[in-house]
Amino acid sequence: MxxxxxxxxxxxxxxxxxxxxxxxxxxxxxxxxxxxxxxxxxxxxxxxxxxxxxxxxxxxxxxxxxxxxxxxxxxxxxxxxxxxxxxxxxxxxxxxxxxxxxxxxxxxxxxxxxxxxxxxxxLEEYRFPDANNPIVRAVRLPHQYLISPQPVPGAERDFLRQLQHRLLAGIRLVQLRAHDLDDDEYTRLAEQCRELCQRHGALLQLNRDPGLAAQLGTGLHLTSRRLNSVSTRPALASGQLLSASCHDALELDRAEALQVDFCVLGPVERTASHPGAEPLGFPAFAELIRNRPFPVFALGGMRATHLDIARYHRAQGIAAISALWSP
The missing domain is CATH 3.90.79.10 (Nucleoside Triphosphate Pyrophosphohydrolase)
Structure with missing residues (x-):
């Protein structure tokens, strides 16, 4: 079919x-x-x-x-x-x-x-025509992007145990989103998450200061606020990926100008985490990502059952917190 x-x-x-x-x-x-x-x-x-x-x-x-x-x-x-x-x-x-x-x-x-x-x-070892480079990035990426819930301060061991369960279940792309931790707490947790992800062959994106991602040799995820505040692509270690959160065409344009490796776009469906946000819907999502030179994950109200419809609309896959953390 x-x-x-x-x-x-x-x-x-x-x-x-x-x-x-x-x-x-x-x-x-x-x-x-x-x-x-x-x-x-x-x-x-x-x-x-x-x-x-x-x-x-x-x-x-x-x-x-x-x-x-x-x-x-x-x-x-x-x-x-x-x-x-x-x-x-x-x-x-x-x-x-x-x-x-x-x-x-x-x-x-x-x-x-x-x-x-x-x-x-x-694939990075082979030389492709320049137009093929976004395809190489898309092929390297999985179809599910786990965005972590906020770790409970003092309960990092439980957080890491659950992350390991998700990695054992096949998750291969993780964003460490922990805005409530201070810099030292976040750094310690990021080091432990990096070790876990490396052990399972997963990619880790840090949602924090670009300098920490460069220091730890991980990928970097830019919030929409940070995306709109930086003028040049942050320096990362070779082979590490830059991603960003986008909500509209202007932010996608900004991500393209920074040469991100992939991004998330949403909310596509209604989501409890942003109850006042008007969802894009998949037709508008598909129109926004058309001809973009990077893979885009659908974000917002996504569950595992959305994966096929997201891919029909040219999404790389789905990004989610609760649906992928405790499916």
Whole structure:
């Protein structure tokens, strides 16, 4: 089954090239990449399989055709992932990226292109065309982003025990949100959370001063207030991610200017934590994130049952506190 896409009917402007791109995953969680021919644009670099959408061709039909011609496979189940508008000096492209979760056949390089199955964490070792960089970030990220509840002062041991339970249950992206702790308390807890996350192969985002994230070698999450107060991207250790909280198009623009690696946008649904906030709804969420060069998580009133509908609307996944802390 091929899932619906709210933007399937859109076309790139006449001066651009609309490209269908597939992130193909195997049963081990690896993704398939192919090497471009030396004479091609950005030749010799690795890329995610796909090709140009023909005039008046449906994106689903284009994906089926390209994957059959290039790899000899037929997609059976897929979600929209990203839509990336990118301008090279010589041309503009719109990458229509889909996550292929099931397919028939065995991928082979039918056009002579070398293929390689790669673990998501190892994609950073390969050189991709610049337009593919947001895809690499999206592939590295899971589809659930746990935002921690406020730790109770003096009960950090219980907090860490619950965090370990969530990591054992498969959570691989965590934000430590603990505004009620003072700097020393937060630092001690962040060090312990970092150790736990490293042990389970999870990414940790600190919702605190940028200097602490750089010191501990973790990712950094910017609140919307901090997002609007910084003028340049904070310095982070190599491989650590910058994320931000956004509520509207202006804040998404700000996040884009700072070259964030991903962000959260909401509230999408009504939420008890912000009872007075008017929810965006998924159609408006999808419109706001269209063509953004970074993955976006849906935030606000999210539960595990929202994951599929969030992904239909091109969200990276869902971000939540209570629904993921005590599902």
């Amino acid at each position: 091929i899932e619906s896409d709210p933007f399937a009917g859109l076309r790139v402007e006449s001066d651009g090239v609309h490209v269908a791109v597939a992130v193909i995953r195997d049963g081990q969680g690896r993704v398939l990449i192919a090497r471009r021919a030396p004479h091609a644009h950005q030749g010799g670099r690795w890329e995610f399989p796909g090709g140009k959408v023909e005039p008046d061709e449906d994106i689903h039909a284009a994906l089926r055709r390209e994957l059959r011609e290039e790899l000899g496979i037929v997609p059976r189940r897929m979600f929209p992932l990203l839509r990336i508008a990118h301008r090279y000096p010589e041309k503009k492209v719109l990458l229509d990226v889909w996550d292929i979760l099931a397919f028939d056949g065995e991928p082979t390089g039918r056009e002579g292109q070398p293929l390689r199955w790669v673990a998501p964490a190892a």
